[in-house]
Amino acid sequence: MAKLKVTDRDGVQHELEGEIGWSVMEIIREADLPIEAACGGCCACATCHVYVDAGTLAKLPPADADENMMLDEGFEVRDNSRLSCQIKFSEELDGIEVELAPEY
Amino acid sequence: MTGSPSTQEPIQTDMVIIGAGPIGLFAVFEAGLLGLKCHLVDNLDKIGGQCAELYPEKPIFDIPAVPRCTGQELIDRLLEQAKPFEPVFHLDQQASALQRLEDGKWRLETTAGTVFETPNVVIAAGAGSFVPRRLPLPGAEDFEGKSLYYAVRRMEDFRGRHLLIAGGGDSALDWLLNLEPLTASIGILHRRDEFRAAPDSVQRMRELVESGRARLLLGQVAGLEGTGGQLEAVRISTPDGEIRHECDALLALFGLKMELGPIAEWGLNIERNLIHVDTETFETNQPGLFAIGDIITYPGKLKLILSGFHEAALMCQKAFKNAHPDQRLVFRYTTSSSDLHKKLGVA
Structure with missing residues (x-):
């Protein structure tokens, strides 16, 4: 099964098995890591904000207008910021690394 | 009774x-x-x-x-x-x-x-x-209600002040347009040069910026400077590094x-x-x-x-x-x- 690595806000890295077809937010949430995901994954908030590593960023389609609009409500948004509910996990994403953005 | x-x-x-x-x-x-x-x-x-x-x-x-x-x-x-x-x-x-x-x-x-x-x-x-979503910056609560605001309760609070509004949505632009006549100076801080607000508001904001009555800053709040709850400057991270923007009031509008x-x-x-x-x-x-x-x-x-x-x-x-x-x-x-x-x- 494909895996992904998630770094929490204490800097601890967790290796998770990712269900293909789930969103990265769902994989993180179901692993009981602290991700708020207030809107449940419909790209209507910015509480599943993560930073992705450079290699992963290159594999992802760019954020669309909706995702960018919601990222405007994020804090400490960087060039590698994404909303994890908008990243669909696939075999191609095996081994990706994401980091939870600060909570606020 | x-x-x-x-x-x-x-x-x-x-x-x-x-x-x-x-x-x-x-x-x-x-x-x-x-x-x-x-x-x-x-x-x-x-x-x-x-x-x-x-x-x-x-x-x-x-x-x-x-x-x-x-x-x-x-x-x-x-x-x-x-x-x-x-x-x-x-x-x-x-x-x-x-x-x-x-x-x-x-x-x-x-x-x-x-x-x-x-x-x-x-x-x-x-x-x-x-x-309202609050700024997760250390010490931010010291400024709350005195020089850091998350909503406008009374417009008069901003009269004569050097105000920076952070945010890029309708409420940020609406308050920029409404408070501009009251303030001593006004700026808007947004992470990118694209606004998700009503096109008419965006156009009016751009006119204010072009006429020099408002300043547009692209970046994100990185820190607050001041003493005793009185803001003196906001540190802003921009793609070209950190800058310091002097102001005595910050209205942060990052949604709910x-x-x-x-x-x-x-x-x-x-x-x-x-x-x-x-x-x-x-x-x-x-x-x-x-x-x-x-x-x-x-x-x-x-x-x-x-x-x-x-x-x-x-x-x-x-x-x-x-x-x-x-x-x-x-x-x-x-x-x-x-x-x-x-x-x-x-x-």
Whole structure:
């Protein structure tokens, strides 16, 4: 099964098995890591904000207008910021690394 | 006179529902069929909860017999369904203090000073009440209310000040346009040179910037400088490094978040921000204090709107007994009962 690595806000890295077809937010949430995901994954908030590593960023389609609009409500948004509910996990994403953005 | 510190006479009603989202609205309907009158309290300035605030335009496909509707359409339909029962809404105020009276009823007070006396309080607050998102910067709370603001309560607070507004949505631009004439100087800080606000507001903002009456800064708040709660400058991270922007007021508009708020202090059995209830009555650990919808947990609970509807119907059975201890409740269908038809205004 494909895996992904998630770094929490204490800097601890967790290796998770990712269900293909789930969103990265769902994989993180179901692993009981602290991700708020207030809107449940419909790209209507910015509480599943993560930073992705450079290699992963290159594999992802760019954020669309909706995702960018919601990222405007994020804090400490960087060039590698994404909303994890908008990243669909696939075999191609095996081994990706994401980091939870600060909570606020 | 009651001797109450509030200047208002308490509102007497059968049920007060905290949260005017879909589940609160359907509770009005179910309560109405049993002859119970409802008042609703919500911290948002509009009806509809998350459906109206977070996803008014997003489609919902799992409402029984409604193959597809948007969040706002669902709210509009629930309001229409509840209309015969004349619910009273108290918006833009948060349920703050709950107290048990000697006769067993509840006394509920809101942040706007509205006071209710009722046998039934129903928490239908979803993921909590919507409050402004605060800057997660160390020491930010020292500035709050003095030179750091998350909402505009009085425009006069900004007269003659050097104001920076952070945000790129409609509220940020609307306040820029409205406060510009009052301020000594004004700037807007946004993470990118694209604004998700009404095109007319964006154009007027650009005109202000071109004429030199407002400054547009691209970047994000990185730190606050000042002493004794008085802001002197905001540190801003930009693609070209950090800059320092002198100002004596910051209005940060980063949308809303949901938090439990005062209900967390009401002695409820709360675990991971969810309230435990009895699934027969949807009462909490305190008689006459109910909870329904996304804010509750029980074995098998699913956070679905349809689950909340079911919970509302069951809750009303017990609420009726609380309101009318001497009366028997007879179970009737809306298809056939002339009594229910009368209540619905279709007789």
